[in-house]
Amino acid sequence: MTPRTSPTQRALAAGALGLVSATGFAPLGAWPLTIGALAGLLYLLTQARSARQAAALGWWFGFGQFALGLNWIATAFTYQAAMPAWLGWLAVLLLAIYLAVFPAIAAAIAWLASGRRTMPLIFAFAGVWPLTEWVRATLFTGFAWNPLGVAWIGLPTAQAARYVGTYGLSALMVLAGGAVLAAALRKPGTTAAAAVLPLALSLTPTPAARDTGRAIHVVQPNIDQDARNHEDYAYNGLLKLARLSGRPAAGAPARLLFWPEAAVEYYLETDRLAREALTDLLRPADLLVTGGTRLERDDRDNVIGARNSLFVMDARGRLLHRYDKAHLVPYGEYLPMRALLSPIGLSRLVPGDIDFWPGPGPRSFALPGFGKIGVQICYEIIFSGHVVDRANRPDFIFNPSNDAWFGGWGPPQHLAQARLRAIEEGLPVVRATPNGISALIDPAGRLLRTIPTHRAGAIDTTLPAPFAATPFARFGNLLPLVVALALLAIAAIARRSKRG
Template sequence: MIVRASPVQRALAAAGLGLVSATGFVPLGAWPLTIVALAGLSWLLHHARGPRQAAATGWWFGLGHFVLGLNWIATAFTYQATMPAWLGWLAVLLLSVYLAVFPAIAALTARAVAGRRAIPLPFALAAAWPVTEWLRATLFTGFAWNPLGVVWIGQPAAQAARYIGTYGLSALTVLAGGAVFLAALRRPGATAGAAALPLLLSLTPAPAARDTGRAIHVVQPNIDQDARNHPDYAYEGLLKLARLSHRPAAGAPPRLLFWPEAAVEYYLETDRLARDALTDLLRPGDLLVTGGTRLERDDRDNVIGARNSLFVMDAGGRLLHRYDKAHLVPYGEYLPMRALLSPIGLSRLVPGDIDFWPGPGPRSFALPRFGKIGVQICYEIIFSGHVVDRGNRPDFIFNPSNDAWFGRWGPPQHLAQARLRAIEEGLPVVRATPNGISAVIDPAGRLLRTIPTHRAGAIDMTLPAPFAPTPFGRFGNLLPLLLALALGGVAAIARWWKPR
């Protein structure tokens, strides 16, 4: 039936399987369907008439996969009054058209390595897929959202990310689908070979986490994105944050207070009155870690740019550290090709005419009494292997974010990827967002405390301790790329080996 299918039927089947594969991501979490869909993709590739048809199959699969998995992007356009809401769905489609190129490359590569033989195909596809995900996260500033390995978050198999990273988990996901494909062809030996590694790594235990005893206070004020357009937002937003950041009683231990991305609208570096107001929330020894904005000016004091920053302030109102976001969101924090796009009515999704400038990348800062903090603002946390300064490893990562414009699917997917960064690096992750999902994550990726979306609240607890550096924490994405190379070698041997 597959062999005799028309090109349109094959395209529809591949796109449908791609849609099914995306149901493995949260909030649906139907990861068994992802494996079944990948088995179907292997079946279609095995019956492709040639390289061109294999590439087309991978592209259609990717189109369905990304259109469903990235549907939250359409919601972001509803918060920008200068652009029509329907443009959001067009953006999802156009982005998916581009991103589908990477599954197409993986499919083409797998078919080229395996030829028409069934047994090497799953190994070749499992080798090619994580490499194309790494390329997707790297080229043209990168878009690393939802690699396949994220479907395992909350499952025992996710612990294997300590060794092989998220892209390695993606390889195992494809290989698991390949095992189902080989089982359908009644190849018991090859099925066992394909299933062995995913099954073995799914047994990786989650280590027990320890506690530092250091008090933390994470605030979620429940501020919607629309509220930021209100003329009194700067003051009213600060009041909400202050109410949830109540000053502790005398004798309480020092605490580390976390506020979300862009929580403070006042320019803390130059506004001493704003800093003095914030000190009322702090007792001696307390520290406030908050998102804010820094303006860049020219020699004539004209504003020419901005930084999406994080500030650390002590109880005396002194700014101890500043981190500037390095990995900015195209069309969100800056408008590419502004001279061409502005005249035709396009603008940033975040209101404002001034583009943000990138910072230097991951940095660790020593905090008195609280250890070393690493910072990844919002979207930066999704880039596997690029979230810590490996030469100065932090004790924990703070991920202030603003997920208020991510729709229903975006916030849980963002949280899932933050949990994988914790597992990969063996580091606790603290998240503070305006309206969810704020969380404290231990270094095994477990959710210790959360505040759900659209609810105001605060988390009072002690900070988990880090694990010793993981293998992935030492070597980064070299490990999943070596795994891909090994799987490619197995595929090549399986294609050319002829039993006597």
């Protein structure tokens, strides 16, 4: 791009770079392209003549990244009351329009802080970007899907998440892009300064995980979302889950049986016969951990709400614990402003006539013979720093989910986020889904066992032991905040030294 390039051409280039950057996320995993795309965006920002132009470049970059990276949302929308496909793609574009505001803000602030100089710009952008990701994950209930840092998953650099968290990894991705730009511009000092932190943290060792010897059995029944509309789904689905669960031979060790989110259609708290049927799968020391639904009623016994819940049941049919999902999906589990939107026909955006109600947040429960379990239902697992009860640290996290309506890109992206939570917290993660991707993840984020999408099966293995509490487990998102502020301080020093 030359100084004569028009703003429209630069905007289109930024949008194209955003599209390229999205290929670094699962399922493609082309992380070098993400780094290259960030280098291209940083170069465009050096050519911007005002904060407004910088914001426009950041917005177009973000729009391209989110429009491609979140394409699975189009599929999710079509499951809502048989919405037409075009409406699903409209939802993707509208969401991308909103989410692109955060890269726009990051670009504008970085440009203002840099004095249009390359080194200050790189460090300012690396400092501001994770801050805007944190705001994106928090504002209006938050949407923390696909932070830049998740593109490191599967690489040694991802292990640094135990020290700097996911948002710190996002800063490293921007720095890596800055190092590429500085190298292309033949600025060796800036190249070295930008590259030192990503390179150093890429040397973070991957610890070895120990085994607890505690037997677990994770079931994936391969039930598509459409099957839930059939009248006989509750019964047939339960039969399929039971068949895949089996019953261990006498003398086998006690096992912890995991079923997916909303696996049981019967209301376990009130349906004694359903609980009795499930006890046939359990020997005296076994436990069943399954997703289900809990209804909320008023004084006249009218149903006024529901909970997306997880239940722990023993071999006597007793419900030992219940967890209610706290971070609900807007337009998926509840309709914001229902009183306003329902009269104009937009209640079709969510299934059912009542909303799910949120629970109190992360909780840990003691399971006799199996340690303490922490639960994050479905997309709760994507919120870095908010997945465990820090006052009562669990021994592992269970992430029951229903990714059946997430298209082809959603399930592997969801799995990548779960792997980062394992690294951050130093805890194993168990995932059970109706049709993929179910997995056992060790506390270093390694995939020990998986069941691919659209395949029925079970994971029959033992549970890894947790690591000692990581720095991130102790301090949470305070650590990436320190990283961001340090990078901004370096940007300020670099700008001042250039002036001198």
